[in-house]
Amino acid sequence: MIFSIDDVLTPEELQHITDRLDPKDFIDGKLTAGWHAKLVKHNTQLTKKADYTEELTQKVTAALWRHPLFKVATQPKTIHSMLFSRYEAGMSYGSHVDNALMGSRSFLRSDVSLTLFLSDPTDYEGGELVIENTDGERTYKLPARSAIVYPSGALHRVASVTQGVRWVVVAWVQSLVRDPMQREILFDLDTARRSIFQQSGKTIEFDLISKTHSNLLRRWAEV
Numbered sequence: 001m002i003f004s005i006d007d008v009l010t011p012e013e014l015q016h017i018t019d020r021l022d023p024k025d026f027i028d029g030k031l032t033a034g035w036h037a038k039l040v041k042h043n044t045q046l047t048k049k050a051d052y053t054e055e056l057t058q059k060v061t062a063a064l065w066r067h068p069l070f071k072v073a074t075q076p077k078t079i080h081s082m083l084f085s086r087y088e089a090g091m092s093y094g095s096h097v098d099n100a101l102m103g104s105r106s107f108l109r110s111d112v113s114l115t116l117f118l119s120d121p122t123d124y125e126g127g128e129l130v131i132e133n134t135d136g137e138r139t140y141k142l143p144a145r146s147a148i149v150y151p152s153g154a155l156h157r158v159a160s161v162t163q164g165v166r167w168v169v170v171a172w173v174q175s176l177v178r179d180p181m182q183r184e185i186l187f188d189l190d191t192a193r194r195s196i197f198q199q200s201g202k203t204i205e206f207d208l209i210s211k212t213h214s215n216l217l218r219r220w221a222e223v
């Protein structure tokens with residue numbers, strides 16, 4: 001399931017983040033890529049050593065946790081490995097799959113990948129996120145403050161930026177529900193029961209779907 005989420009950040013939060021980000025604190029993106037992704041990763045990312053990296057990471061992480069759609073759709077256990085990336089003209093990230101496990105001694109699994117846009121589409125040319133599927137590919141270039149969320153198992157790439165600068169935050173979710181199909185079933189059931197609740201209140205149908213949603217989550221969740 002690939003979906004976009006609007007208004008992850010407030011305009012004030014975006015302003016705060018973009019005021020802080022300083023190109024001189026950005027280092028070669030190859031440093032955090034897997035051995036094969038390194039071959040195609042041509043971007044820069046914020047060093048962990050900058051004194052504001054932790055603060056911005058916490059701000060974006062908190063914004064994701066409070067977003068109702070993000071939570072229902074991804075069932076996060078942990079949001080991790082967040083990076084602030086910067087692509088200037090000539091930079092791109094070729095086709096790759098994200099590492100399944102991230103970390104060095106203790107590992108976190110990547111079930112869901114996300115790109116949160118910090119730049120507006122008019123700020124740069126090119127730079128689309130392209131997600132490949134068995135039936136073709138789709139490109140995404142969202143407004144600043146919106147995020148695109150997709151299964152970490154998909155091949156994807158960032159097209160070359162030809163003008164301007166593309167700023168994004170990327171992060172990964174270890175989900176309580178590892179299997180994308182099971183997450184989609186839970187998401188559909190939750191959407192259906194909320195719609196019934198809106199239209200008719202707490203009916204018997206609402207209760208039965210809630211019961212099924214809850215029992216499937218109990219079966220599938222890894223806590």
Ligand SMILES: O=C(O)CCC(=O)C(=O)O
Pocket residue numbers: 085093098115129156157158168170
């Ligand atoms: O910048 C993006 O939209 C995605 C980047 C990416 O695929 C990655 O950092 O693994």
Ligand SMILES: [Fe+2]
Pocket residue numbers: 096097098113156
């Ligand atoms: Fe990636």
